[in-house]
Amino acid sequence: MATSLRAAADGSPPPAPPSPAPGAPGPPTSSWRSRLYRWDLRLSPYAYVAPFFLTFAAFGLFPLIYTGWLSLHRVELGGDAQWRGLDNYTALADSEFFWNALANTFTIGVVSTVPQLLMALGLAHLLNYKLRGRGFFRVAVLAPYATSIAAATLVFAQLFNTDYGLINTVLGWVGFDPVDWESSRWPAQIAISTIVTWRWTGYNALIYLAAMQAVPQDLYEAAALDGASRWRQFLSVTIPSIRPTILFTIVVSTIGATQLFGEPMIFGGSLGVSGGSGNQFQTLSLLMYEKGWVTGALGQASAIAWVMLLLLLLIGAVRLLLARVNRKKLGA
Amino acid sequence: MRTSSTSRSRQRSRHTARAAVAGAVACAALITGCGSDGGSDQAGDDGKITLRIGTFGSFGYDNTTGAKLYAEYEKAHPDIKIVESNVADGQKYWDTLKLRLSRNSGLADIQALEVGYVAEATGPAMADKWVDLGTTGGSEIGAFLDWKVKQATTPDGKIIGLGTDIGPMAICYNKDLFAKAKLPTDRAAVAALWQGDWAKFLETGKTYQKNAPAGTAFHDSASGLFNAVVSSEPVQYANTKGELDYENSPGVKKAWDTAVAAAQSGITAKLRQFDEKGTWNAAFKNSKFATVACPSWMTGIIKDQAGAANQGKWDIAAPPVAGNWGGSFLAVPKSGKHAKEAAELAAWLTAPAQHAKVFGVNGNIPSTKHTLTSAVVQDAKLPYFGDTPVGRIYSQAAAGITPAPISRWDGQVKTFLTDNGILDIEQRGTDPAKAWENVKKLVEDKIEQ
Numbered sequence: 148m149a150t151s152l153r154a155a156a157d158g159s160p161p162p163a164p165p166s167p168a169p170g171a172p173g174p175p176t177s178s179w180r181s182r183l184y185r186w187d188l189r190l191s192p193y194a195y196v197a198p199f200f201l202t203f204a205a206f207g208l209f210p211l212i213y214t215g216w217l218s219l220h221r222v223e224l225g226g227d228a229q230w231r232g233l234d235n236y237t238a239l240a241d242s243e244f245f246w247n248a249l250a251n252t253f254t255i256g257v258v259s260t261v262p263q264l265l266m267a268l269g270l271a272h273l274l275n276y277k278l279r280g281r282g283f284f285r286v287a288v289l290a291p292y293a294t295s296i297a298a299a300t301l302v303f304a305q306l307f308n309t310d311y312g313l314i315n316t317v318l319g320w321v322g323f324d325p326v327d328w329e330s331s332r333w334p335a336q337i338a339i340s341t342i343v344t345w346r347w348t349g350y351n352a353l354i355y356l357a358a359m360q361a362v363p364q365d366l367y368e369a370a371a372l373d374g375a376s377r378w379r380q381f382l383s384v385t386i387p388s389i390r391p392t393i394l395f396t397i398v399v400s401t402i403g404a405t406q407l408f409g410e411p412m413i414f415g416g417s418l419g420v421s422g423g424s425g426n427q428f429q430t431l432s433l434l435m436y437e438k439g440w441v442t443g444a445l446g447q448a449s450a451i452a453w454v455m456l457l458l459l460l461l462i463g464a465v466r467l468l469l470a471r472v473n474r475k476k477l478g479a
Numbered sequence: 480m481r482t483s484s485t486s487r488s489r490q491r492s493r494h495t496a497r498a499a500v501a502g503a504v505a506c507a508a509l510i511t512g513c514g515s516d517g518g519s520d521q522a523g524d525d526g527k528i529t530l531r532i533g534t535f536g537s538f539g540y541d542n543t544t545g546a547k548l549y550a551e552y553e554k555a556h557p558d559i560k561i562v563e564s565n566v567a568d569g570q571k572y573w574d575t576l577k578l579r580l581s582r583n584s585g586l587a588d589i590q591a592l593e594v595g596y597v598a599e600a601t602g603p604a605m606a607d608k609w610v611d612l613g614t615t616g617g618s619e620i621g622a623f624l625d626w627k628v629k630q631a632t633t634p635d636g637k638i639i640g641l642g643t644d645i646g647p648m649a650i651c652y653n654k655d656l657f658a659k660a661k662l663p664t665d666r667a668a669v670a671a672l673w674q675g676d677w678a679k680f681l682e683t684g685k686t687y688q689k690n691a692p693a694g695t696a697f698h699d700s701a702s703g704l705f706n707a708v709v710s711s712e713p714v715q716y717a718n719t720k721g722e723l724d725y726e727n728s729p730g731v732k733k734a735w736d737t738a739v740a741a742a743q744s745g746i747t748a749k750l751r752q753f754d755e756k757g758t759w760n761a762a763f764k765n766s767k768f769a770t771v772a773c774p775s776w777m778t779g780i781i782k783d784q785a786g787a788a789n790q791g792k793w794d795i796a797a798p799p800v801a802g803n804w805g806g807s808f809l810a811v812p813k814s815g816k817h818a819k820e821a822a823e824l825a826a827w828l829t830a831p832a833q834h835a836k837v838f839g840v841n842g843n844i845p846s847t848k849h850t851l852t853s854a855v856v857q858d859a860k861l862p863y864f865g866d867t868p869v870g871r872i873y874s875q876a877a878a879g880i881t882p883a884p885i886s887r888w889d890g891q892v893k894t895f896l897t898d899n900g901i902l903d904i905e906q907r908g909t910d911p912a913k914a915w916e917n918v919k920k921l922v923e924d925k926i927e928q
Contacts, residue, residue: 330906424902
C-alpha cells in the first residue's frame with residue numbers, strides 16, 4: 148500500500164505533458180495545473196492529518212505545557228502568578244495528603260485491577276468455547292462498560308449504603324454485622340474497586356477473547372493428543388500465546404487506575420472530593436481537583452498533574468522493557 | 480496602482496476573513512472562554528432587557544413555588560425580563576461563581592452570596608468586582624440590620640451586597656420521639672430542659688438515649704451541633720481584625736468540645752447534613768433522630784424531607800443560646816451589561832415589603848429591622864408545624880444575635896472542622912486530639928498556599 152502510493156507520487160509524470168503537442172498556447176495553464184496537481188499530491192495529506200494535530204496542540208500539548216508552567220508558580224484562582232520554582236513539588240513531598248492519596252491510588256488500583264483481569268481471563272476462556280447464544284453473552288459482557296460511570300456509581304453507592312444498602316441487608320441475613328462501607332478505609336476502597344471491576348471486566352474479557360481466537364487451533368489439538376486437560380491447555384497454550392495482550396491490558400488498566408476520579412468522587416457523595424471524612428479514599432486525581440477548584444491553588448494542582456504524568460510515563464517505560472523481554476522469550 | 484491597491488486590499492480582506500474564521504473556530508473550541516452565557520444579556524428583538532439572577536438553595540422569589548416577585552417586577556417594568564438560574568448546593572455554587580468572577584465571564588447580572596463567603600467576596604481579591612450598592616440608590620441601607628450591612632461592607636466602605644434573609648436558630652424536635660423517651664413535648668417545657676447552656680442540651684440527650692426507641696438518636700449530627708454552637712458564639716473563626724484565628728478562638732473550642740462530647744456519648748445519629756446520597760434526608764423520613772439545630776431556613780427542609788406522613792410531629796423550641804446560622808445577600812457584578820438595572824432590581828427584591836412577601840411563602844426570616852418586628856412576622860405560623868408561633872420564636876432568636884467577625888476563609892475552615900474533623904471522630908472513632916491535628920494540617924495544606 149505504502150509503496151504503491153509512493154510510486155504514484157514520485158514515478159508517474161504529471162498527466163499534462165502529453166497534451167500540449169498540437170502547438171496550442173496551452174503550456175502556461177497546463178504547467179499551472181501540473182504544479183497544482185503536484186502541490187495537491189504533496190500537501191493534501193498534511194491537510195488531512197492537520198485536524199488531529201491542531202486539536203492535539205490545542206487540547207493536549209498546550210494544556211500540558213501550560214500546566215507545567217503553572218506548576219512552577221503560586222497561582223490563586225483568579226489571581227496573578229508568582230514564580231515559585233520547584234516549591235510546589237517539594238511541598239508535595241512534605242505533604243502527607245499527597246502520600247496518602249498516592250497510597251490510596253495504589254491500593255485501589257491493585258484491588259481493582261488484579262481481580263478484574265483475572266476474571267476477564269476466565270470469562271474470555273468460557274466465551275471462547277462453542278456455546279449457544281455466544282453473541283448474546285459477548286454483548287452482555289460489554290454492557291457494564293457502556294454504562295456511564297455516574298449511573299453505575301450511583302447504583303453501587305445505594306447498594307453499599309451503610310444504613311439502607313442491599314449489601315449490608317444481605318450480610319445481616321447471613322449473620323454478619325453491617326460493614327461501614329463509607330467511613331472505614333478498606334471497606335470503602337473495596338467498594339470503589341468493585342465498581343471499577345464491574346465496569347471493566349467485560350471490556351478486558353473481549354480483548355482477551357479476540358486474542359484467544361487468534362491462537363492456532365492446531366496447538367490445542369496437539370495438546371489434546373498429548374493428553375492435556377482443558378485447564379492444562381489454558382495454562383500452557385492460551386496464556387503464553389496471549390501474553391502480549393495481557394501485558395497491554397495490564398498497562399491500560401494501570402493507567403486507568405492511576406487516573407481514577409469519577410467513581411470515588413460520586414461514591415463519596417458530598418464528601419467525595421476529599422475522599423471521605425478522613426481522606427480514606429482520596430485518589431491523586433481527587434486531590435488535584437480539590438486543590439485546583441475547591442481551594443483554588445492552581446499551581447499546586449498543576450504540580451500534582453505533572454507528577455501523575457511522570458508516573459504514567461514511568462509505567463509506560465516499564466511496559467516497553469517488559470515487552471522487549473517478552474519478545475526475546477518468544478524468540479521473535 | 481489602483482488595481483494593485485485593490486488586489487492588495489482584497490488580499491488583506493481575505494487575510495482578515497481567514498483570521499476571523501480561525502478566531503471563530505478557536506472560539507467555538509474554547510466555548511467557556513468566549514462567554515457563551517453572555518448571549519442573553521443583549522436586549523432582545525422586542526427591546527426588552529433580560530436580567531439574569533444566580534441563586535442557590537431556596538430564595539423564594541420565583542413564580543412557581545415562591546412569592547412570584549419576578550412576575551410582579553416584570554409587570555411594573557415592561558421592558559425587563561428576569562431569568563433565575565438556581566444551583567442546589569451552596570458550596571458548588573460558590574466554587575463556580577469564584578471561577579467565573581476570576582475570568583469576568585458567565586456571570587449573572589445579580590449573584591446571591593452566602594454569609595460564609597461574603598468575607599471572601601469583600602476581600603482584596605474580589606472587592607473591586609462588585610458594584611457599590613450603597614451609592615446606586617433605590618435601597619434604604621438604614622432599614623437593614625446594622626450587622627447585616629457590616630458583613631457585606633468592604634474595608635474601604637463599599638456595600639457590595641444587600642441582605643436577603645438571616646438565619647436565627649432554634650431547635651426543632653420530634654414530639655413523637657420525645658414522648659416515647661418520656662421527655663416533655665410542650666415547647667416551653669422542652670426549651671426549659673436546656674435553657675442557657677449547651678451542656679444541658681447534652682444532658683437531655685443522655686436522658687433521651689436511656690429511654691429512647693431502638694435505632695433512634697437524640698441529635699442528627701455532631702457537625703450540625705458544632706455549627707449550632709459556633710453560631711451562638713461572639714467569637715468564631717476570625718479575630719476582631721477579621722483574620723482567620725480558629726485555633727485560639729474560644730467559640731470554636733467550645734463548639735468542638737461540645738460536638739466531640741456528643742459524638743462520644745453516642746447521642747448523635749452520625750449523619751452528615753445535606754449529604755448528596757440522601758442518608759440524612761432518609762433519616763428525617765424514618766424518624767431516626769429526635770432533634771436538629773434549626774435555623775429558620777431549616778424548617779422548609781424538614782417539611783420537604785420528613786414529608787406529609789410526619790406532619791404535626793415536629794415542633795420548634797428556643798435554643799440553649801441564641802445564634803445566627805446562615806443568611807444571604809444579593810450582589811451585582813460590575814462586569815454586567817445592565818449593572819444599573821440589576822442594582823435597581825436587587826434593591827427592590829431586598830426591600831422590606833418584598834422581605835415580608837418572601838417570608839409569608841418561604842419562611843425566610845427577613846434581614847430588615849422593621850419587617851422583623853412587624854405583625855406579618857410576629858404572628859406567622861407554618862402549617863407543617865401546627866400552631867407553633869414560628870415567627871415569634873425566630874424573631875426573638877434574631878434579637879439575641881451577637882454577630883461575630885468573619886474572615887475570608889470561614890466557609891472553608893468550617894468544612895474542614897465538620898466534614899473532616901468531627902465526622903471523622905463520629906464515624907470512625909478517631910481520637911479527638913488526632914482529629915484536631917488533622918484539621919490543622921488540612922488548613923495549613925490547603926489554605927495557606
